[in-house]
Amino acid sequence: MTNLSDERDDVLAAQPRAVRVGMVDDHQSPVWGIERILERQDDLDLIGSAATVNELLEQTSALDVVILDLRLNDGTTPRENVNRLAELGIVTVVYTSGEHPDLLRSAARAGALGVVLKSASEDEILAAIRAAGSGEEILTVEWAAAIDGDPNLDAVDLSSQLQRVLTLYASGGTSISVGNELGVAPDTVNEYLKRIRQKYADAGRPTRTKLDLFKRAVEDGWLPMPNRGQE
Missing domain, CATH: 3.40.50.2300 (Response regulator)
Structure with missing residues (x-):
């Protein structure tokens, strides 16, 4: 039963x-x-x-x-x-x-x-x-x-090290301060920045200025969107 x-x-x-x-x-x-x-x-x-x-x-x-x-x-x-x-x-x-x-x-x-x-x-x-x-x-x-609206959605692939360089530098850092943070020489930071700029240039998204780098970092989600009072 x-x-x-x-x-x-x-x-x-x-x-x-x-x-x-x-x-x-x-x-x-x-x-x-x-x-x-x-x-x-x-x-x-x-x-x-x-x-x-x-x-x-x-x-x-x-x-x-x-x-x-x-x-x-x-x-x-x-x-x-x-x-x-x-x-x-x-x-x-x-x-x-x-x-x-x-x-x-x-x-x-x-x-x-x-x-x-x-x-x-x-x-x-x-x-x-x-x-x-x-x-x-x-x-x-x-x-x-x-x-x-983003034809280059997956076009820019940055390694974790390049991501860190981009976020630190685009946030206002210098080659010296970024190098100190990562434990590398300023010349190495500058070389990393050249690679980053080249990757964005190859994707049709040039980064001629530091402000351009900041915009790309925000667009790709490496940095948060600034509040209106900070723009």
Whole structure:
């Protein structure tokens, strides 16, 4: 004779597990909006939210999808955040007002599955989260525009050392200060800068000035987008 408890356990085991969702946004109102949308969904479970990726991961890394705001006050870049989550097997959905295409391109380079606008309908938001939970790319007009608007999306590949040189120098460093930071001679830093400039020139994105280097570093997600007061 079949035990009713065993039957119930078999039914529960056969049911798909709810997608575990986290959210990173340093403004509370978008979080409240997502909480309200997801609380009625049996297949989506909002596990936690925080103002930074680090704070969210301190709460839990048992997540399938993270809804990520592009501009965070901790100064992290979309590339950093998407990569950090990807290392833990967590996929990212960008949640944004859509005002910063450079940041969208940076998230795309890092492997975010797509973007959903904060002005999107509940159905669009739910569809995006469910698609990401299944590992599917989220095809929206905004995502396509961000990618299509960058013909050199994967054209510039910098080693970790060249990335560090670029970020330190473009942030205001000199050949001497960058060399001191990395433990190399200033002449070596200048050689690294020549390689960086050549790579961007080959990609059709010249860097004739230090400001150009700064712009490329922001475009490619090595440096965060400056706040308006800093531009």
